[in-house]
Amino acid sequence: MKLKKIAALLLAVLMVFALVACDGSTNETTKKPEGGNTPATTQGNQGGSELAGTYEIKVWCAEKMVDLTTNQIKAFNEKNTDGIVIKATVQNVSEGEAATQMITDVDAGGDLYCFADDQFARLVQAGALSKLGTQASEFVTTNNDAGAVKAATINGEIYAYPMTADNTYFMYYDKTVITDPTSMDKIIADCEAADKQLCFDVGNGWYLASYFFGAGCSSDWSTDKDGHWVVNDTFNSDEGLIAMKGMNKLMSSPKFDSKSNAAEFDNGAAVVVSGTWDSSTAKSILGDKMGVAALPKYTVDGKDYELGSFMGYKLVGVKPQSDAVKAAVLHKLAQFLTDKDAQIERFNTANWGPSNLEAMKSDAVQNDPVLAAVAAQAQRAVVQNVPDGWWNLAAALSAKAKETGDEAALKEALKTYNDGVELLKNLKPGLLFVGAWNGWNNAVVEDTYILTGDGDVLSLTLEVPESDYMGGRIVNNGKWESDKGQAQVTTGKELIKDLSPEENGDNNIVFVEPGTYKITINTTNNEITLEKVG
Amino acid sequence: MKRYTDMEYLRLSKGRKFLYKIAAFFCAIPRGLKNFFLGIVRAVVNFFQSIGREFADIFTTFVKGDWKTKLSYLVMGFGNIARGQILRGLLFLLFEAVFIVYMIVAGAKWMSMLPSLGKVGPHEVYNAVLDQYTTEYGDNSFKILLYGVLTIFFIIAFIYTWRVNIRQNKISEQIIKSGKPLKSGGDDLRSLVDDNFHRTLLALPMTGILIFTVMPIIFMILVAFTNYSGINDGYANNLFTWVGLDNFNTLLAWEGAGNVYSATFGEILSWTLIWAFFATFTNYFLGMFVAMMINKKGIRLKKLWRTILVLTIAIPQFISLLYVSKMFDKNGIVNGLLSDLGVIRQNIDFWGSTAHSALLPRVMVIVINIWIGIPYLMLIATGILMNIPADLYESAKIDGASGWKQFSKITLPYMLFITGPYLLTSFTGNMNNFNVIYLLTGGKPINAAASSAAGSAGYTDLLITWLFKITTGEGAKYYMASVIGILVFIVVAIISLVVYNLLPSIKNEEDFQ
Amino acid sequence: MNYYAIVNNTLEFIKENALIVGIIAAFCVVAITVGMWKVFQKAGKHPWMAVIPFARDYTLTEIGSTGLIGVLAYVILPILGIINLNGIRYFYDLNKGASKPIYAILFVLGTIFLAIALFFHVLSSIKLSNAFEKGTGFLIGLILLPPVFLLILGLDQSKYVRSVSTSLGLKASRAISNTLIHIVLVIMAIIWLVPFVCIVLQSFRTETKPDGTMITWIVPDVFPKKWGLDNYINLFKSDFVDWYLNTFIIAAVVALLQTFIVLCMSYTLSRFRFKLRKGLMQFMLILGMFPGMLTMIILYRVLKDLGLTEAHAVPGLILVYVASSGMGYYISKGFFDTIPKTLDEAARVDGATRAQVLFKIILPLAKPIVIYTVLTAFMAPWGDFVFARYIAFGDSSGMNAAVGLWKWLTQDMINLRYTMFCAGGVLVAIPVAVLFMCLQKYYVEGVTGGAVKG
The missing domain is CATH 3.40.190.10 (Periplasmic binding protein-like II)
Structure with missing residues (x-):
C-alpha cells in the first residue's frame, strides 16, 4: 500500500513538473495560422537598421x-x-x-x-x-x-x-604509358601493352553511370513536395545496351581492375579513374608523370560516346x-x-x-590541372539525383556486363533493372482520391483512384455511384490530411454540397449527384477543380 | 501416443528412446500452448472478477461507513486526519490537491487534444518587407501524445490512490471498533526500515524503470498506431495523427504497395531466427568444449588461456568488431595474406553477395560471433563444470565408459539442466543482438528487392538492425519501427513462453538417465 | 610460396619421372597388401580382406579398435583431402585464376582433412604396434614408412597380443591428448589475439605517403613500416582527452549508482515475499523482451526537454543508464538466493530491523556479487555508441569516447584518422581490460553463481 502511495506521489511530482514544462508550450498555439501578406513596399531589399x-x-x-x-x-x-x-x-x-x-x-x-x-x-x-x-x-x-x-x-x-x-571523377594517368587519353580503346591497348592496370570501379553504380550518360541515357529522380517520385530513367533502351556493351569491352580486358584508388599507381596501374580526393596521392606517386584529363570516349559498333559522370x-x-x-x-x-x-x-x-x-574562371582555379579536369568533366556531368535503392540495381547491371557480352543477356539485365526501378517508383504512388463508396480504402492501391499527370497538375476521371453519402477527398497514400478536401475546391463548387465544418469535420468533397466527374488538382497550391463529364 | 512407464522406457532400445523423446517433445507443445492460453483466460477472468469485487466493496463501504468515511469519498485523507493519522491524511490530501490543480491547468487540455493529436500544423509565412520565408509553428503532436498518456497514467494513479484511501478508512473503522490503536505516523516511518523495508528499497529503482522504460515502451506502442515519422514529426514539418491498424496492414500486406515490407519482413525474420539459433548453439557447445579442454587435468597455464580468451570481452565491441570487419575487407589484411600466399589471385569479397546467395557474409558473421561469444560461455561452463561431482566421472570410468559416453551422459545433461533458462535468454538476446551485425556488416549486402522506403534492409540484417535503419533512414518512419518492435516482442514472447513451459517436461526426461 | 606452383611442379615431376614413380608406387601397394595379409593372419582375421581396399582398412582399424570412426578418418578423409586439393587446382584453371570463396574453403578443408587423417594414421599405428608389442623405434618407422614396416610386421616373428586395453597406456594417451590440446589452445590463443595485436600495431603506424599524408584506411599489410608514438601524441592534442574523461566519469558514476540500484532490487526480490513479487518479476521479464532501440527516440525527447542533450549529454546519459538499470537484477538475485536465509532469521531473532540485516550481515557476504555488478556496470558505458550518438551530437564536449572515435571515421578524414582511431581504441580498452583481469575471479563467481541458480 505504501509503495503505491510513494509511486503515486512521485508521479504527482512528475506531473507538476510536466505542468511547468508544458505551460511554456501552450504559448505556441496562439499564433495566427494565416499567411501574413503585408503589402510589399520595398520588395526584396532589407532596410539597414532593421x-x-x-x-x-x-x-x-x-x-x-x-x-x-x-x-x-x-x-x-x-x-x-x-x-x-x-x-x-x-x-x-x-x-x-x-x-x-x-x-x-x-x-x-x-x-x-x-x-x-x-x-x-x-x-x-x-x-x-x-x-x-x-x-x-x-x-x-x-x-x-x-x-x-x-x-x-x-x-x-x-x-x-x-x-x-567538385565531387566528380575523371582520369588520372601515367603520361609515359598512355599516348592518347581521349580514347578508351587506345587506353586499354596501351595498358595491355605495358602490362599495367586500368583501374575504374565500374562495379559501383556511381562510376558505371558514366557509360550510360555517355550513351545518352539518364536517370533522374526527383520528389515533389508531396513526396512522390517524378522519375526519368531511360537506361532500359538501345542506348543502354550500347553502354552495357562498352562496359563489357572494358571489363573483359585482362588489365581491368576495379580498385578506383590512386594508391594503385604504386601497384602497377597506369590509369586510375578517381576524384579530387586522390589528387595529392596521385601527385605524390607519379610526380611529373601525372596526367589529368576528363574521361575519354568509348567506342561501340564504330561510334564514339563521351563518358559522362555524376557530380556532387x-x-x-x-x-x-x-x-x-x-x-x-x-x-x-x-x-x-x-x-x-x-x-x-x-x-x-x-x-x-x-x-x-x-571563381571557376579565376586564374588560380584554371591553373590547377586537377580542377581544370573537373571543369572539363563538369560539362558532361549530371547532378546526382537518385534514391538510396538505386545503387544496387545499378551494381547488378555491371555485374552482368562483366560476365558476358551476349546481347540477349545484357538486354535481360536491363529489363531486370527496369523492373527494379518501377518497384522503387511505385512505393510512393502519389495522390489518391478515396471516397465513401470504396470504403475509404487508401491502403490497397488497386482499390483506389490514382491521380496521374505530368508535372504539377494531376487529374482523375471518376465514377461516383448513387449512395447515401457521396463524399471523398484527395489524400497522399497512407495519410489523412485535412487540406485537400472541400476547402480547396476552387472551380466546380456547385457540384458539391456546401457543408459547414461542424457537419463536415473531415473537409470531404461531397457530390450532389452521382455521375462521372473529372477531378484535377494543382499540386503546387493544392487547388482542386471539378467537372462533370457524364 | 503411447506413454511408457519408467521400467518400459529403460528397456527400449536406443533408437526407440530417441524417437520417444522426440514424440514427447512434440506432444508437449500443444499441451504447453493449451496451458498458456488457459492461463491467459484465467488471468483475464480473475481480473474482471476482482474489478467487480472492488466495486462491490466501494459501494458497501460507503453504505456502512460512518460520516468520516463518507466525507473521505470527496476529500481524500479526511478520514485519516479525523482519526489521528495526520501524516497519512496530509499525504492523501496533498495528492488530491495536486491532481485537481493539474487537471484544471493542463490535464484537461491534453486529454481533449489526444484523439486528434493536434489540428494546426506549421505554416510557411512570407514576409515581403524582409523578403524572407519563415515558419509559424502550431500544435505539437508529440507533446500531445506524451502528456496525454502521462495524464491518463496520472488519472489511473489517482483512482487507485482514492481506492486505497477508501479501503484505509474501512480498515481503520474496523480497527477502532475492535479497540486496537491505529498506526501513527511514527509507526509508519519506522516500518519503512523494517516490515516495509522492501518498499523503501524498491521505490527508487521502480520509479526509474517506470519513467524511463515503461513509459517509453507504452509510448512507442502507441506510436505504432500513428504515422509519426521524420516527415510527420508532429511539430516542425507536419502533424501526425492516428491511423489505426494501417501500419500493421502495410507491414503484413501481401499485395499492393505494402508488398515490399512484408516480403522483407519475412526474410529478415527467418534469418533472425536462423542466426539466433546458430549463434546461441555454436557458442554454447564450443564454449563448453573449450572449457572442458582447459579444465582437463594436466593442462598447464590454465589462467593464461582463460585470460587470453577473455580479452575479447574486455575490449569494447565497437573497436574489435569494427577492426575485424576491416580485416576481412576486399583490400584488407586477410585478403592480402591469402594473395601473398598465392592461394587466391583476386581478392575475395567476404562481405559481399554473389548472384546466387548471400551465404558467405552470413557464415562469416556467425563465425566471428563465435570468436566473440565463446569466452562468455567458457567462463560460465568452467564454473559449472567445476561443480559437477567428480565421483560421477570416476564411477563412469570404472564402468568402462569412453570419453564420448561420459560427455553425453553426464556432462551434457547436467549443463543443459542448469543452463536451460540461460540458453533461452541467450537465444532471445541473440535475436536482438544489435552490435555484432551492425558493426560487422552494417546489414550489408543490401537486398536489392528491399528498397530504401523499406529501410534498405540487407541480407545480414536482423529485425533489430532493420528497425534501426528504418529509424535513421529515408523518412525516418518511426511508426514502422514501432510496428516491427512490437512484432519482435511478440515473437520473442511466444518463443520464451513456449520453451519455458516445455523445460520442466524435458527436465523430467533427463532424470531418467 | 605460390601454392598453385607447388602443386603444378609436383605433378610435372611425377609426369617426367613416371617410370620410377610407378615402380615405387607398385612396390608400396604390394608391400602393404602382403604385410596386411600376414598381419591379419596373425590376428586371426580373414587374410583375404587385405586385398579389398576398404575392408582391409576396416579390419586394420578393428585390430587397433578404433572401429568405424577409424575407417572414416583413416580412409575416407585422405581421399577427400586429395580430391579437395585437386579440386582447387581444377577450379583455379576453370576460372582463369579468378578466385571464388569456394577456392579458399577447399584449401582450408583439404588441409584440415589431411591433418585429421594424419592424426588417425598416427593413432592407429600406435595401437597396431601396441597390439604386437613393438617398441618405439618400430612405431616411428610404422608412422613414417607404412609399407615397409607393415611388411616387416607381417613377416617377422611377433605375435598378436590382445592386450587388456588396446589403447595406449594411460599416461601415454593422456600425454598425447594433452599435447594435442595444448596445440589447439595455442592456435586458439593466436586466433583470439590476432585482431588485438593488429590494432596495437596499427596504432604505432606513423608512415606517411611522400606528400605527407597518411596511407589509406584499408591496408593489406599488418606491420607498420615506420613506428612511432605520433598517434598517441596526436590523441592527447585532440578532443580525445575530453571524450575519455567524459566516458570515465560516466562509467564511474554509473558503476556506483547502478550497483546501488541493482542491489536494492535483487536483494528485495530475493529475500522478501510480498504480494506482487512474482508478478513484478514476470512483468520485468516481459519488459525486457522489447527491443531497447524503440525507446531511443522518446528518451531523446525527454532529455531534450530537460536540457540534457548535446553539450550536457553526460548527465543525460548517466540518468538514462542508471534509471533503467534495475532490470538487470537477474544474476544478482541468483547470488543472493544462495545465501541461506537462516542468517537473516537469526539476526531478526536478535532484534535487528530488516535494514540492519541488510547492511550489517548480508552485504559483507555479498562482496563477490557487488564487485561483479560494479565491474559490469563500469564496462558497459565504454562501448555504447548507438544511444550516445543519438544524444550527443554537434558539441564535442558532450561526447563519449565511442561516439567521438566513430565521428572520426568520416569519409574525408578517415585516411588521416584511422591510426589514431586504433590508438584511441587501445587506450579505451586498457582500463576496462586491466580492471577485468584483476577482478576476473569475482566475475566468474558472479556469473556462475547467478546464472546457475537462477
Missing part, C-alpha cells in the same frame, strides 16, 4: 573548415553595414552527419549547416531547410554554375546555397526560423559565406572546387 543587433547562432561545418568559417564570420561582422554582430558557435559536424541530425531533430540543429547535395531532397521533405526569398534566389542563380543551382532547387524553388562543385555539390542550408529578422540575418550570412571570395578562399585553403562562376 537587422541591427547581436545574434547568437550555431554553425555546423566539416572539421577542415571550422577555423576558416570562424574567420569568415568574423570578417562578416566587420564588413557588414547593417550593424549585425554574429556570435557564432562553430561546431565540427561532418556533412553526412549534419544531414542526418537535422532530419532527426530540426529544432536542435545548427542554424547554418553544410551538407552534400544527395541529402537535399530528404532535408526539404523533413522541413529542415528554409526557402530562399526572391533576392536570395537571384543571388544563387546568377552567381553559380547551372548544375549547382539545379542541385539546390526542388520544384522550381531554391532551398540552399551552393558552396562547392556541397550546399549551405539555413534552418527554418520563426523570426523574420533572424531569418534575414542568417540568409545574409549564408550569402556571404558562399560568395566568390569565400569560395576562392576555400579553394586556396583546402582545394575545394568552387561552384561560383567567376
